[in-house]
Amino acid sequence: MHIVIFGANGQTGRLLCQLAVDRGHTGVAVTRRPNEFPLTHDRLTVAGADVRDASSLVEVISGADAVLSTLGVPFSLRRIDTYSVGTANILSAMRKAAVRRLVVVSSTGGHSYPGRIDPPASLRFIEPVVTRTIGKSTYDDQRRMEDIVRSSEADWTIVRPSGLFDLPEPTKYVAGQVDPVGAYTARIDLADYMLTMVGDADTVGKTVVVSTTQNTPSMWQMFRREAFKAAS
Numbered sequence: 001m002h003i004v005i006f007g008a009n010g011q012t013g014r015l016l017c018q019l020a021v022d023r024g025h026t027g028v029a030v031t032r033r034p035n036e037f038p039l040t041h042d043r044l045t046v047a048g049a050d051v052r053d054a055s056s057l058v059e060v061i062s063g064a065d066a067v068l069s070t071l072g073v074p075f076s077l078r079r080i081d082t083y084s085v086g087t088a089n090i091l092s093a094m095r096k097a098a099v100r101r102l103v104v105v106s107s108t109g110g111h112s113y114p115g116r117i118d119p120p121a122s123l124r125f126i127e128p129v130v131t132r133t134i135g136k137s138t139y140d141d142q143r144r145m146e147d148i149v150r151s152s153e154a155d156w157t158i159v160r161p162s163g164l165f166d167l168p169e170p171t172k173y174v175a176g177q178v179d180p181v182g183a184y185t186a187r188i189d190l191a192d193y194m195l196t197m198v199g200d201a202d203t204v205g206k207t208v209v210v211s212t213t214q215n216t217p218s219m220w221q222m223f224r225r226e227a228f229k230a231a232s
Contacts, residue, residue, distance in 0.1 A: 110139030
């Protein structure tokens with residue numbers, strides 16, 4: 001399949017690009033800074049484009065079988081609109097290019113999951129702090145993005161990971177229309193799951209989660225990392 005990946009130069013995007021070509025797909029890695037993109041492969045094209053410039057996206061998306069978006073920005077106390085504005089422009093370009101399949105990354109953080117399985121005890125203290133302070137602008141915009149996606153005519157899937165961290169290989173993660181397990185998602189598991197959904201009609205029109213349960217960090221490690229990013 002031919003896959004266009006937005007947010008390709010982010011941590012999850014790079015993993016997704018590598019997995020795509022490793023599994024025989026062709027791809028387009030879309031980034032604002034193509035000269036900084038580190039991956040090369042004969043089945044991967046690097047395209048310089050900005051999701052805030054809708055006119056630059058149609059040519060990039062044309063001919064795709066699916067569009068995968070891993071757009072993301074660090075937590076900030078300032079207003080964020082990258083998710084909603086960027087995704088609206090992607091959807092507009094998809095309509096013009098007659099491309100229907102979209103998988104977009106959101107987060108469990110902006111939503112209530114009272115049935116979350118085996119959450120860390122510290123989550124009930126840390127989560128309210130994050131959602132009301134450094135994470136508020138991010139989660140507000142992710143909810144706007146989800147509303148835009150659901151109101152579109154695309155064959156969409158919204159995937160919500162929990163706290164993102166790094167592992168070298170995919171695990172036996174838990175995913176689908178289920179409650180999250182724990183509080184973490186490895187980026188490699190998120191990338192792997194997104195790629196499996198490209199040709200999965202059963203996930204069209206659904207919001208799903210992906211949870212990693214092996215080799216996860218502590219909640220305090222995650223909180224300190226995000227707080228440091230927001231302050232920098």
